[in-house]
Amino acid sequence: MDEENNAFRAYRGKSLLQRPFFPIYALLGVSYLLVLIGFVVALSKVATISSEITKMHSELAKDPFGHDFHLFPCGADTRQWEYFGGKCYYFSLKALPWHQAKAQCEQQQSQLVIIDSFAKQNFLQTRTRNERFWIGLHDQQTEGEWKWLDGSNYRTGFRNWKAGEPNNYQGQDEDCGQLWLNGEWNDFSCTTDSYYVCEKALPSKATPASKG
Structure with missing residues (x-):
């Protein structure tokens, strides 16, 4: 009888010692499962980010301008050119005679500005106020017959003399x-030094803009 009692006590003690460890094992199992799930989620996010980076590189390869085209429509390497109304404008920092100014614009794949609208006139006069700037208008062939360099019709077009x-x-x-001090137009001696405004079309996204 004593032996049975002793055996029962030993079994009961062993059972009491084992029971508290079961919740610990269960928590460890849940923890490992959560870690595994987190690892899988992290791998998934890494794969997604890697895919997006690869896509960005692919898009940049197709479009060398990237987001710079939107920040600098006239070309990231020609930031002295200003954008307005679908074209690019350069306001010179050096005064030259009209013919030299014309040549300088042409060297930059542009021409002396043609003013064909009230909106463009407003844009230009806010940028040229208090200085005189050559424009692409002249009557050098026949006195009184004013012509725009691009062949625009002077007689029926916009004027602001x-x-x-x-x-x-x-x-x-x-x-x-030329644009006079307050933006109105003035005719002047072509050999006199004056600042000038060049105008050119918006460069293609597929072709890097020329430096100017």
Whole structure:
């Protein structure tokens, strides 16, 4: 009888010692499962990010301008050119005679600006205020027959001459047009130094813009 009692006590003690470990094992199992799930989720996110990066690289390879095209429509390497109304404009920092200014614009694949709308006039006069800038207008072939460099119709097009202009001041030929101090147009001697405005079309996204 004593032996049975002793055996029962030993079994009961062993059972009491084993029971507290079961919840621990269960928690460890749940923890391992959660870690495994987290690892799988992390791998999935890494794969997604890797796929997006690969896609971005592929898009940049097709479009070398990338997001810079939207920040600098006239070309990331030509930031001195300003965008307005679908075209690019360069406001010179150096004064030159009209013919030299024309040549400088042409070297930059552009031309002296053509003013064909009130909106463009407003844009230009806010940027050229208090200075004089050559524009692509002249009557050098025939006195009084003003022409735009791009062949636009001067007679039916937009005009913004200063009062009393165009004229010939004190008998001097004034055959080249310029934006006057307040943005109105004035005719002036083509050999006089003046700042100038170049104009060119928006560069293609597929072709890097030329430096200018």
